[in-house]
Amino acid sequence: MNGARQRPSIPGEVEDWRALVGKIYRLPRFKNPFRFGPFGIEAYEAAAKVLIPWPDGLLDMKPVWDTLPHVGHPLTIKLLQLAAKQLTDIAGIRGVIRTNGFYRPPGTTWGEEDYGDPDGAIDSTDAWGHWRLAIDIAAGRTAATFGVPRDDVGRALGNVGLSRPLLADGEYWHYRPNAKAREKWKAKIK
Numbered sequence: 001m002n003g004a005r006q007r008p009s010i011p012g013e014v015e016d017w018r019a020l021v022g023k024i025y026r027l028p029r030f031k032n033p034f035r036f037g038p039f040g041i042e043a044y045e046a047a048a049k050v051l052i053p054w055p056d057g058l059l060d061m062k063p064v065w066d067t068l069p070h071v072g073h074p075l076t077i078k079l080l081q082l083a084a085k086q087l088t089d090i091a092g093i094r095g096v097i098r099t100n101g102f103y104r105p106p107g108t109t110w111g112e113e114d115y116g117d118p119d120g121a122i123d124s125t126d127a128w129g130h131w132r133l134a135i136d137i138a139a140g141r142t143a144a145t146f147g148v149p150r151d152d153v154g155r156a157l158g159n160v161g162l163s164r165p166l167l168a169d170g171e172y173w174h175y176r177p178n179a180k181a182r183e184k185w186k187a188k189i190k
Contacts, residue, residue, distance in 0.1 A: 010048040010105050011069035017107025017119075025121040029114060036121045037106065044106045044124075047132045051103060052077060058084060060096045060145075072102045073133045075177050075185045080135070082160040087146040087153065095146030098138040100173060104130035115171065128165075134176040 021037035037044065051071040058080060061068070080097055088094045104110055108120045110130075123129040130136075139153040146153070161181030166174045177185070 010045065011051060011071050011103070012105045012108070014105050014107030014120075017105070020107055020119050020121070020124075023119075023121070025118070027118075027122070029122075034121070034125055036119065037124045039124075039127065044131055047073075048105070050074065054102075055081065057094070058097060059099050059102065061099050061101075065100055068101060068104060068108070070102075072135065075181065076102070076133050076135055076162075079157075079160045079162050079177055079181060083153075083156040083162065086156040086159060087142075087148055090152055090156075091146045091148045093147055095142065095144075095148075098141035098145065100136040100138055101130060102135045106131050128176045128182075133182075134174060136173045137175055138173065 018041055021041055023036045024033050025036060026033045050073060051069075052074050054070045054072060055077065058077070059070075084095070084097055101110060104120055104123060106120055106124055108123075108130075109116075109118050110120060110123070111117045117123055120131070123131060123134075126134070128134060137153075137157065140150050143150040143153045157175060161178050161184075162175040163178035164172060164175055
C-alpha cells in the first residue's frame, strides 16, 4: 500500500462527492444558503462503516427508485423489524415495508420538485439524515401489504421509536429513530 491512505468503502459511493464538501447551495425551498457536508468527510465515512444489509422480506422499494444500496443503520433496521412484527400481529399476515429511500450515500441526488435534493446537499446537513439513520416510508403502500389501515402503520412506527421530524415541513414520509431510541442504542453499544 506504499503509505497511501485508503478510503473506507461507502456502499454505492458517488464519485467525487468529497469535492462537494463546503460547496454553497441556494435552493428555493430554503431562505438562506447552506454548505454541503458540515460534519466533515470523516463523519460520512464513519456512518457508512456500520451499515448492514436489509433483512430479507423486510423492505421493498419501487423499481423506479431501486438504485440505492440495500443497506441501512442497524438501529433503524431493528425498529423497522419491530414495527413489521406489530403489523403482522395486528393483521395476521406478514407484509413488507415499502420505502422510497433508505440509505443514501453522500452526494446522491434524490427527490423531485419542491423536495428535490441535488447532490444530497440538504441531507448532508441533517445529523440523522439518510446518510445515517433516516428512511422514507410509503405508509399507504405498506398498509396494503399488511392488510391494515394506513393509521396502523404510523402507530406501529411511532410505538417502536420512529419519529417524523419533518412533518411540519410536509415530509410525512420521512422517519428516523427518535432521541430516546438513539440514546438507548448508544448506551447499548458502549
